[in-house]
Amino acid sequence: MKLPGLWLCVSFGCAASRGPSCLSAQFRRPGDFILGGLFPFGKDMVNLTARHVTPVPSAPRLFMDGLIWALGMRFAIDQINNSSSLLPGIRLGYDMYDTCFEPLVALQPSLLFLTRNGTTGIGILCNYTEYQPRITAIIGPHKSDLCLLTAKLFSSFLIPQVSYGASSETLSNTELYPSFYRTVPSDKNLVEAVVMLLNQFGWNWIATVGSDDEYGRGAQALFLSMAGNNNICIAFEGFIPTDLAEPNARKQLEDTVKLINSTKVNVVVLFAYSLPAQALLEHSIRMGLGKKVWIGTEAWMLSDVAAYTPNIQSIGTVLGFVSRTGTVPGFQEYVAELFSSVEQEKFCQQSRELSRLMNTEVLDTHCQQCDHVTLGDIWPLLRVTMVQPVHMAVYSVAHALHRALGCTSEDCHNLSPPKGQLIVAGRIIQFHTPTSECFRRCQPGQFRRIKGFNLCCYDCTDCSENTFWKSTSCSPCPQHQWAPARSTQCHERTERFLFWDEPVAVALMTLMALTAALSCLTALLFLKHLQTPLVQVAGGGRNLFALLWLLLQSLSCCLYVGRPSAGLCVVQQLSYALCLNGCFSTFVPKALEISLLTEFPRCAPRLLRWVTHGRAWLLVAASLLTQALLCFCHLHLGPDYLVADYKSLPSEVVLVCGTQSWAAFALLHGYNSCLAFVCFLCTFMVQTPAKRYNVARGITFATLIYFIIWIFFVVVFATLRTVLRAVTQICTIQATTLGILASYFVPKCYIMVFRPDLNTGDYCQNPAEEDAAGNSLLGNKEIIV
Numbered sequence: 001m002k003l004p005g006l007w008l009c010v011s012f013g014c015a016a017s018r019g020p021s022c023l024s025a026q027f028r029r030p031g032d033f034i035l036g037g038l039f040p041f042g043k044d045m046v047n048l049t050a051r052h053v054t055p056v057p058s059a060p061r062l063f064m065d066g067l068i069w070a071l072g073m074r075f076a077i078d079q080i081n082n083s084s085s086l087l088p089g090i091r092l093g094y095d096m097y098d099t100c101f102e103p104l105v106a107l108q109p110s111l112l113f114l115t116r117n118g119t120t121g122i123g124i125l126c127n128y129t130e131y132q133p134r135i136t137a138i139i140g141p142h143k144s145d146l147c148l149l150t151a152k153l154f155s156s157f158l159i160p161q162v163s164y165g166a167s168s169e170t171l172s173n174t175e176l177y178p179s180f181y182r183t184v185p186s187d188k189n190l191v192e193a194v195v196m197l198l199n200q201f202g203w204n205w206i207a208t209v210g211s212d213d214e215y216g217r218g219a220q221a222l223f224l225s226m227a228g229n230n231n232i233c234i235a236f237e238g239f240i241p242t243d244l245a246e247p248n249a250r251k252q253l254e255d256t257v258k259l260i261n262s263t264k265v266n267v268v269v270l271f272a273y274s275l276p277a278q279a280l281l282e283h284s285i286r287m288g289l290g291k292k293v294w295i296g297t298e299a300w301m302l303s304d305v306a307a308y309t310p311n312i313q314s315i316g317t318v319l320g321f322v323s324r325t326g327t328v329p330g331f332q333e334y335v336a337e338l339f340s341s342v343e344q345e346k347f348c349q350q351s352r353e354l355s356r357l358m359n360t361e362v363l364d365t366h367c368q369q370c371d372h373v374t375l376g377d378i379w380p381l382l383r384v385t386m387v388q389p390v391h392m393a394v395y396s397v398a399h400a401l402h403r404a405l406g407c408t409s410e411d412c413h414n415l416s417p418p419k420g421q422l423i424v425a426g427r428i429i430q431f432h433t434p435t436s437e438c439f440r441r442c443q444p445g446q447f448r449r450i451k452g453f454n455l456c457c458y459d460c461t462d463c464s465e466n467t468f469w470k471s472t473s474c475s476p477c478p479q480h481q482w483a484p485a486r487s488t489q490c491h492e493r494t495e496r497f498l499f500w501d502e503p504v505a506v507a508l509m510t511l512m513a514l515t516a517a518l519s520c521l522t523a524l525l526f527l528k529h530l531q532t533p534l535v536q537v538a539g540g541g542r543n544l545f546a547l548l549w550l551l552l553q554s555l556s557c558c559l560y561v562g563r564p565s566a567g568l569c570v571v572q573q574l575s576y577a578l579c580l581n582g583c584f585s586t587f588v589p590k591a592l593e594i595s596l597l598t599e600f601p602r603c604a605p606r607l608l609r610w611v612t613h614g615r616a617w618l619l620v621a622a623s624l625l626t627q628a629l630l631c632f633c634h635l636h637l638g639p640d641y642l643v644a645d646y647k648s649l650p651s652e653v654v655l656v657c658g659t660q661s662w663a664a665f666a667l668l669h670g671y672n673s674c675l676a677f678v679c680f681l682c683t684f685m686v687q688t689p690a691k692r693y694n695v696a697r698g699i700t701f702a703t704l705i706y707f708i709i710w711i712f713f714v715v716v717f718a719t720l721r722t723v724l725r726a727v728t729q730i731c732t733i734q735a736t737t738l739g740i741l742a743s744y745f746v747p748k749c750y751i752m753v754f755r756p757d758l759n760t761g762d763y764c765q766n767p768a769e770e771d772a773a774g775n776s777l778l779g780n781k782e783i784i785v
Contacts, residue, residue, distance in 0.1 A: 031093025
């Protein structure tokens, strides 16, 4: 026995020195009985877009598995011819052809096999019982769709056909295909094994992809029917093209990968032959498909797809099913010896002479590219390519012929192929994706959400906030209750408002106390210096009246802290409007007085008496009375009311005072804005001589600060619905009060305390008194105020 390693070295040397071999002449031999063989030597398909009378296949790329299967048939026949116990005295011949994986190509040698023995024509008879074709039996083809085509043809002539790879369950119908046999299990056995594997690991949310041929469609249909009976849900089912040369084949593969990715499954079952399977895996790698468990079948697992596809580990784990078969003893040595022989000229000459005895001119679709194959090219695949199904197919025909010829040297094997046992190719590892489930037992507080198009597939989704699990679904809680996510019951909401002990409330109340204290100190200081020129020129007792309202306005902040009520909501806006009006009403007489002296000097002498001294209080009273009437209108049109807000916070009910009528709100506060605007217009252009006190400037800044604060207040106040609404109102009140104190009253306090030398009649002259003395400075619109 020659060593394989030695034969490998010899093959390399011969290939380098002698060029092409005569391996293509090794697939036709004469004999007493001829066995036909159909094997896929070429990978590429025939060009069907330009059909001729006799289509010529274009198969430049060699399919190594097909070559090995053909060599397996040759090996089995040589063994039988050299056997003294099986078909003694009988020599078997063989005639093998390339199918190129194409039905049209496979049909040509099939028709040749049916020709009458010794001729090139097919007889048309009513009864083919005595018909003698040139072929005794056919081995192959490999694919199911090719077998479905040829089996109908051979069954009509009752010619035995034994396939070594077709697994379609349709071929099990003995009424349609009475002469068809196979040495591999059917798809039914494969699908049963796949379902058992899925159930074993609890994978019930999967995708299934099949090649768009008889094998893929048939296997997938069987799988879908069994999956439904075993609580396995299909997230996606699709087909991939078998003809990769089609213009839209690439797009179909890309769309399939995108759909698999969109389903979020972690397990993909692939029923396809090696070429479409490899194309799908390569596109999945290129498009960055996440790691998944790929369950393969024998149709592509026995090829080099899983082992040699670059970067295949990036898309997960590949598991496969193959038939339990044994090795064929002596086959590797036989192949090595044959490759050594085809390099010898004498052997090649004898081979060509024997091949010509088979009428090669009739049809020549043999493996022409095999002459360029070396032992080094084929040797790695000899260990992984399954040859035993081909070996068994040849021996089953030989035993049947042995029995038919009356040979009695030994018992014959059963022609019916064994079902075979299916095993998982490889070891069970930790998978990249340990779970692929479409349903599981939901926990309390979860509901079932259907996903995909399968009603049996669902996710366990937590009940959202403010809903609770009730029987089979999530129900909303009543408005006065709430619930956290994944809850089984509702809870009573707690009330939310500005509590007295909150840090924000404490800080605001502290600020309120300081503002109130500042108002009181200012009032005491003005009271002490009531008769001084500075206080008199600023309005005298009206200053104390304004400070009283500012004090009340500051203290009104207490109305916004604590649990609000309907009464408090009504009083809040009224108190603010009245208090602010009480302050602004004291500015109006002074502003009008300044305006008369600066803008209307001719009318000033007779109109000043209506805005000065005792009559100024009439204007203050009239302003307050007008504001009081507007308060009644506000109550009639739509006062603020208590609002229970259940939407802003998930577990609390927010108690706030809501604005019922924005028109009433504008009417209530618009009057104060008008007063402030009048005071601003009367004072902002007034100039004062050097070294004289400017009363007008204090009024201008006080009203300007008021407008700035209210612009921000209205914008924020209109959009808030939480406790910050009360905080905003308190801040607005405090800011307005402090703004008026700082711009109008504090500068006067500074003069009274730190600059008493300026608190004189000269610096703080009363413009009205000066006019009465005939020393008015009206000519240049500069007044001493």
